[in-house]
Amino acid sequence: MKKNNHPTKTNPLNVKELIEKGKKTRKVSQKLEKIIPFILLSITAVSVLTTLGIILTLLTETIHFFNIIPIWDFLTGTVLKPLNKVPEYGVLPLISGTVISSVIAMIVAAPIGLMTAIYLSEYASEKVSLVVKPILEVLAGIPSIVYGFFAFTFVTPLLREFIPGLEAANILSPGIVMGIMIIPMIASLSEDAMSSVPDIMREGALALGSTKLEVTKRVVIPAALSGIIASFVLGISRALGETMIVTIASGSTKNFSFDVTQSMQTMTAYIVEVTSGDAASGSTIYYSLYAVAMILFIFTLLMNVIARYVSRKFREEY
Amino acid sequence: MSTLTAKRLNIETKLSDDLSKGLRPVEKVKKMIYETNQLHIWYGETHAIKGIDLPVYEKEVVAIIGPSGCGKSTYLKTLNRMVELVPDVRISGKVAYNGKSIFDESYDVEELRLRVGMVFQKPNPFPKSIYENVAYGPRIHGIRNKGVLDEIVEQSLRKAYIWDEVKDRLDTSAYSLSGGQQQRLCIARCLAIEPEVILMDEPTSALDPKSTFKIEELIRELKETYSIIIVTHNMQQAARISDKTAFFLDGELIEYNETNNIFNNPSDSRTEDYILGRFG
Secondary structure, eight states, rough: HHHHOOOOSSHHHOHHHHHHHHHHHHHHHHHHHHHHHHHHHHHHHHHHHHHHHHHHHHHHHHHHHHSSOOHHHHHOOOOETTTSOOEEEHHHHHHHHHHHHHHHHHHHHHHHHHHHHHHIIIIOOHHHHHHHHHHHHHHSSHHHHHHHHHHIIIIHHHHHHOOOTTTSOOOOHHHHHHHHHHHHHHHHHHHHHHHTHHHHHHHHHHHTOOHHHHIIIIIIHHHHHHHHHHHHHHHHHHHHOOOHHHHHOOOOOOOOOOTTTTTTOHHHHHHHHHHHHHHHHTSHHHHHHHHHEEEHHHHHHHHEEEEEEHHHHHHOOO | TTOOOHHHHHHHHHHHHHHHHTTOOSSSOOOOOEEEEEEEEEETTTEEEEEEEEEEEEEOEEEOOOSSSSSSOOOOOOOOGGGGSSTTEEEEEEEETTTTETTTTOOOOHHHHHHEEEOOSSSOOSSBBBBEEEEEEEEHHTTTOHHHHHHHHHHHHHHOOOHHHHGGTTTGGGGSOHHHHHHHHHHHHHHTTOOHHHHHHHHSTTSSSSHHHHHHHHHHHHTTTEEEEOSSSSSSHHHHHHHEEEEEEETTEEEEEEEHHHHHHHHSSHHHHHHHSSOO
């Protein structure tokens, strides 16, 4: 037996002996194994504690603000004039600006992103997707300040050719550009969801005489719906939190209005404006930042909760 | 072709000669539904099918046997043109369905697949309810009336012998069914558009013996109404359910004959070796 196990006669290989030798180093790694969970836990705690810290700060400062300005006045007020002699803090103008710009962005991004995903996942040849996907990634990698410039110096002048009443600073143009920015995200997440639908399902549908479009509409999209909706919701929360584009291209008019040709301010742009001004620490306007940030946080949190719920609810098991 | 015995050549050439002369074969009055002439298929550089001639007659069960990679599944997928989904596939030769060449540009592939159903190796119900799975085919082909659909769904599920097991839970997901039930559901889905031919690609290879038995029973039942071409690696299965058997090896058709002859009196030594389990 021993002879047969040797690879060569001059260099006998004895696995059992080698394992015996290695036991010492193995003991060290076994001991290490006992403390590794604690090390990893403390590293994980960094992000968890940071989140908690941020929420706590937001909460205390927000509560402070509501001691000065009643919460009801803040939430239902349609006038935001923090620099007036008698300042007014109504958050509705900011909420309308934020929601309107996000809606415009989704009107642009949802259909284009979904169509792109359908093309890439169902129709495009491998060669085409090898070219298109990197381009989409480049689009996703452009810093948002560049998009802001693009909105202000290119899209707004272009839109003014068609919409005469469009102001130089308006919510329409940054909304559209935000949509363009979100397209790659929706496209790639939806494409992932659609490509992970097993091919045997497409084959089953094709074998029943479906056209490709029927397969896509009736089998692939329903099967990938949870992923697609999750990508939409993530797109919305990205739009809600987007800052640079609206700050640059939408001005700082704090009007409570629904006219997209006018300048509007979003919550994010308000925070930029106030922090880059001279809001003295402890002043009312300083505390208003936290209240606005809190509302924004609740919005995006809500979106994340919806995304989770939706992807669980619509999950088609396969 | 040189390896074929006189006996097999007789049957084949006699039939095709008779048909080409427009004469009725004396013994067989059955209509030829599929005609394959000199079919070659390449996947990239791989020559998967090497010049196959194979006639299929209506209301017969034809079993295609052979070792893995012999081209039997490829051949089956050619019959409803599913093979075209493989990138880099090249096809030459002729396959005619009911006398019309299916590779003609004017041939409507959706129409072909409406007439020629397919059951796959792995049960592949859609992630929808049992009802929606069966109603899918009729729906895409324009049937919208709820009452008609209900009727089709029930009939198809009955024909596939699964109605009693699912009638109380038509709205539950198809994935709540066992593998064997899923496969019978897929057969019901295929029957719902009333095809003329059913192609089956190793339909029982992923199933347990009991489910396999049920599917075989079902196939015996279905051949009264449909023509069935079934690929199987299970030779007992071929012997049990088929009228004719084709033995494929390395992309060639070695022998095609009545199933009885293939199993009791094979004319090619390779067929004999394969069915006796000497290789494959």
